[in-house]
Amino acid sequence: MKTYTLPDPDGHFGQFGGSFVAETLVHALDELKAAYEQYRNDPEFLHEFHYELKHFVGRPSPVYHARRWSEQLGGAQIWFKREDLNHTGAHKINNCIGQILLARRMGKPRIIAETGAGQHGVATATVAARYGLECVVYMGSEDVRRQASNVYRMKLLGATVVPVESGSRTLKDALNEAMRDWVTNIENTFYCIGTVAGPHPYPAMVRDFQSVIGTECIQQMPVDAGRQPDYVVASVGGGSNAMGIFYPYIDFSDVGLVGVEAAGEGLDSGRHAASLNAGVVGVLHGNRTYVMQDEHGQIQETHSISAGLDYPGVGPEHAWLKDSGRAQYVGITDAEALAAFHKCCRTEGIMPALESSHAIAHAARLAPTLSKDKIILVNLSGRGDKDMHTVAEFSGITL
Numbered sequence: 120m121k122t123y124t125l126p127d128p129d130g131h132f133g134q135f136g137g138s139f140v141a142e143t144l145v146h147a148l149d150e151l152k153a154a155y156e157q158y159r160n161d162p163e164f165l166h167e168f169h170y171e172l173k174h175f176v177g178r179p180s181p182v183y184h185a186r187r188w189s190e191q192l193g194g195a196q197i198w199f200k201r202e203d204l205n206h207t208g209a210h211k212i213n214n215c216i217g218q219i220l221l222a223r224r225m226g227k228p229r230i231i232a233e234t235g236a237g238q239h240g241v242a243t244a245t246v247a248a249r250y251g252l253e254c255v256v257y258m259g260s261e262d263v264r265r266q267a268s269n270v271y272r273m274k275l276l277g278a279t280v281v282p283v284e285s286g287s288r289t290l291k292d293a294l295n296e297a298m299r300d301w302v303t304n305i306e307n308t309f310y311c312i313g314t315v316a317g318p319h320p321y322p323a324m325v326r327d328f329q330s331v332i333g334t335e336c337i338q339q340m341p342v343d344a345g346r347q348p349d350y351v352v353a354s355v356g357g358g359s360n361a362m363g364i365f366y367p368y369i370d371f372s373d374v375g376l377v378g379v380e381a382a383g384e385g386l387d388s389g390r391h392a393a394s395l396n397a398g399v400v401g402v403l404h405g406n407r408t409y410v411m412q413d414e415h416g417q418i419q420e421t422h423s424i425s426a427g428l429d430y431p432g433v434g435p436e437h438a439w440l441k442d443s444g445r446a447q448y449v450g451i452t453d454a455e456a457l458a459a460f461h462k463c464c465r466t467e468g469i470m471p472a473l474e475s476s477h478a479i480a481h482a483a484r485l486a487p488t489l490s491k492d493k494i495i496l497v498n499l500s501g502r503g504d505k506d507m508h509t510v511a512e513f514s515g516i517t518l
Contacts, residue, residue: 123369125439130319130406132439138318140405144298147305152320154225159327164220171216172331175249176206178213179335182343182496188466194486195493198344199479200336200364202500203471209501210332210360211242211313217328219246222309229253229308233297235262235290235356236427236474237269238501239313244278254278257297261288262426269505287420290356290430294404314357315434318405322434329363336496337367348496350375350485354478355448356392356427358434360500369445378437379481381423382450392421394433395441395448403432409441424453424513425473425506451477457513459483460503472501473509 130136138148158164172178181204185197202210222230230247233256234240240256247254256273260282263270273280286292294317301310315322315329333351340347351368353361355378368374383391391397394409401410403418411419411431423429440446451459456473459480464470471479475498482497489495503510511518 125436126319126323130323132436133442134400135408135435135438136319136322136406138405139402139407140318141302143302144318147301148318150225154221155320155324158221158224164224168217168220172213176212176216177204178331179339180204182336182339184344185467188462188483189486191466192483192486194491195349195489195495196344196491197482197486198348198494198496199469199499200332200496202332202360202498203469203475203502207238207242207245208504209238209242209472210329210363211239212245213331213363214313214325214328214359215239215242215246215311218309218311219250219252222252222311223250225309227307227309229255229304230311231255231257231297231300231308232311232313233257233290233293234313235259235293235429236425236472237262237266237273237505238427240278240280241269241272241276243311244273244276247278248276255281255300257281257283257293257300259283259287259289259293262290262293265426265509266505267508289426291418298404314359315362315436316357316404316406316408316432322406322436325359326362326366326436329359330366332360332363332498333365333367336364340496344494346494347371347374348494349489350377350495351498352377352379352478352482352495353498354379354428354474354500355395355433355437356381356430356474357432358437360498362434362436364498365440365446376440376446377481378446378448379477380448380450381425381428381477382452383422385452386450390422391450392423392429392431393450394431395437396450406435408432408435408438424456424509425477427472427474428477449481451480453513455480457510460510469499470503471499472503473506475499475501
């Protein structure tokens with residue numbers, strides 16, 4: 120029985136969340152809230168959602184004991200939740216199926232999305248193709264360069280990819296452009312946001328669709344590991360993979376929740392994307408949360424080796440979990456994430472996404488400080504095929 124009930128009816132997690140949008144978007148958000156409230160517990164909707172997760176995505180994804188690496192580290196046992204094994208290679212498709220099933224019921228034939236590392240764009244394009252819907256994906260031109268293979272995948276799936284040249288040409292700028300599109304085309308367009316940010320109801324809705332991750336873990340860990348973990352660890356950019364595994368564990372008071380942000384070149388360098396560790400409370404993309412901004416309230420440019428973690432804000436539920444003390448948030452640098460990427464490849468035969476590599480790096484740092492009977496469960500949110508050129512570039516290798 121869950122006792123955790125946030126957000127409130129207006130989308131607030133304490134002081135965080137809410138809906139700070141232009142008047143032109145109020146009707147669209149009210150329409151979305153009404154539809155989600157209507158269908159979130161509808162048996163037919165839930166049956167179709169879980170059918171697609173099983174037969175199209177390939178759920179449940181397994182939990183896996185990283186036995187060799189655990190032995191080498193000499194401390195706690197590290198387990199992975201294998202979201203990298205999902206169709207399209209990441210956790211993103213869980214949420215895309217939920218939102219696009221909702222879009223169909225709302226009579227919206229056109230789907231738009233923003234993407235950073237490209238996995239949400241690929242997942243959105245995949246599900247749109249599955250249902251024969253038009254799909255437009257906004258992507259910062261810098262991310263288009265870093266994630267060329269995912270751009271091609273989206274195009275193969277029939278999506279139109281729109282490079283965004285404004286600002287830092289990364290995820291926040293893609294989100295800005297997607298919102299401008301939505302304002303212009305509200306009647307026929309559904310905006311499929313990829314993370315637990317944005318105006319209410321997106322943070323709660325995306326969390327709910329992604330919570331299948333943690334729900335499965337709660338069932339799997341006693342069977343495969345003998346009990347629930349002592350720590351659950353996940354990378355945090357906007358925060359959807361982390362909330363997906365954290366949310367079902369919030370009421371498990373003996374389970375520590377650890378979110379891992381991109382510390383880039385170091386938290387003192389000014390080149391990072393650690394909103395919870397180094398940001399301040401502000402408003403970004405329709406919600407109040409921790410934001411990377413200067414003394415004038417202008418959004419600062421961020422940096423991470425991972426295209427999926429360089430968002431200058433974070434989902435409001437993470438902000439609440441931080442301030443309430445229920446979750447801890449730490450930083451991992453580019454160099455530490457890259458080292459964990461290589462170690463995971465060579466020790467476990469698993470190639471993690473650079474986002475996931477941040478979480479794995481913290482688990483590898485934490486494990487030796489704990490006894491061998493402790494368990495760390497890491498959400499391996501995606502696979503690393505998309506990051507080959509970035510890894511090679513940072514490693515001084517020409518492909």
